[in-house]
Amino acid sequence: MSLPLPASSASSVSPERTKTRLLDLVKRFGPQTAQDLASRLDVSVPAARRHLGDLLEQGMLEAKVEKPGGRGRPQHVFALTERGEAAFPNTYSGLCVDVLHHLRDLFGQGAVLKVLDARSLALAERLRTELAGAATLGERAEGLAAHLTELGFDAVAHRESVGAGGEEVWYITQRHCPNLSVARQYHELCVSELTLYRNLFGVPVSRETRIACGQGCCRYRIGAAGP
Structure with a gap:
């Protein structure tokens, strides 16, 4: 906007x-x-x-x-x-923060993560259907990045060689967070996002950087354990 x-x-x-x-x-x-x-x-x-x-x-x-x-x-x-x-209008984030605040007050801190995890499971099932034609890990990573960009995350998937042996590892980098004001107040949103990607790919996924912590992007390493 x-x-x-x-x-x-x-x-x-x-x-x-x-x-x-x-x-x-x-x-x-x-x-x-x-x-x-x-x-x-x-x-x-x-x-x-x-x-x-x-x-x-x-x-x-x-x-x-x-x-x-x-x-x-x-x-x-x-x-x-x-x-x-x-400076950019975002009433949706304010509504989400209010809802999560009342959820936590009524049912406890754990209720926030339970709700977000349930949402992640539902999203993972939907995304598996959308990415059913992607045969390789790289194709699934690129498909997810395209989907995330449509949602406002400005995401890209790329492959890098890491380690002395030059192992090929896929990354997804999200250069924007449309839910930033929510994520800064409720870290459960970022925990849930990581859970979503792990459920979706079925392989180890680790997060190396996070916008909500003041870093420039959210960077996920897919398919191999981080250093």
Whole structure:
């Protein structure tokens, strides 16, 4: 959902509109470098950095240091803060938090996980049907990533060689969390998501990073135990 855009002339784009577009890009694609944002906005890197500096001062963005894909030289990326996330309307998350809050108060903390696990089992059955034609682990991973992207997770599946023997391992990386405000208050949602993937694939699945913990993405390793 894009932020409301202020009026601008046809011959130029106002600084505020550029900042709005910049926030939209970070919301859509997840944490981005200044170079990536400059390219997407079709502006110079110094211009992008000026806008990023303003948004950092406003508390809409935060700067982090990440390794691309978990490897390579560390780089500075910019991600939405809670204040930045709040600029995008999301009444659904507020409703979910209220429902889970009342569920916990009425039936105890364990009730939240029971409800979410029941939901995960139902989702796993539905996804197994949808992915029935996927013969290999990689095809199932790619099919799940496509399904997750339709739901707003901006997910990709990829294969990497790990360890001294060069073992091939599949990963699913979710670059956005549409349920972030819920996940930050109820870690059971993330526990349930991991359970869902384990039920779906029937092989070991481990989570290496988590957006709700302040990291840039949710990264799942599929088919082999993590280090």
